[in-house]
Amino acid sequence: MRNDQVFKALADPTRRKILRMLGRGEMSAGEIAESFPITGPSMSHHFSVLKSADLISGRRDGQQIVYSLNTTVIQDLMTVLLDTFKQEPIGEES
Amino acid sequence: MRNDQVFKALADPTRRKILRMLGRGEMSAGEIAESFPITGPSMSHHFSVLKSADLISGRRDGQQIVYSLNTTVIQDLMTVLLDTFKQEPIGEES
DNA sequence: TAGAGAGTTAGCCAATCATCTAAATGATAC
């Protein structure tokens, strides 16, 4: 896990909102982009940053790219954060 | 809570290391700075960013400034992160 | 009250970042 890339990816509010949207289920690049006032290429850049951080994955479905949350890496992120701040693990593995 | 400031504060590895050090207990600016290869003014800048995000607080003790983790805001951060990634209805975040 | 120690503030600079437009790629339909 590339911590630095993950935290840098989270530093942008647009990318955090993308993650929250994908938390509800997978969506195509276009569907996601509709919710933002920025251009397609800019959105594509954000997807690319999130992919590099392994926070999301994309698969092609016809003409569209469908993105989804990479929950494994997100679990790891939580672990790192808990470690960073010395909080007690929350209801961890059984 | 200023989410955007918090996430931006976390985006820098030096600042994350400062937070981990303070997780073990409060330390003076000088003690913290010893662990980094950068100048005092640059360290002071990082303390300032962390203070603006309310992640740490500093109090003067004689000639030194003693910093400590602001655990309340860190609890809030955890809540926001869980909200972001736990596939629950999304609210309005920065 | 002068000097030294600990940090911060001010100002500068190079690198990175988020955004844009234009052009390219990939997939589908005619």
Added chain:
DNA sequence: GTATCATTTAGATGATTGGCTAACTCTCTA
């Protein structure tokens, strides 16, 4: 094949960032 739709890649630009040196503030002690 060619047109079209969805998305990415390339290249440019202004804003932000993290680092530096110099100068300042605050506190302590002689």
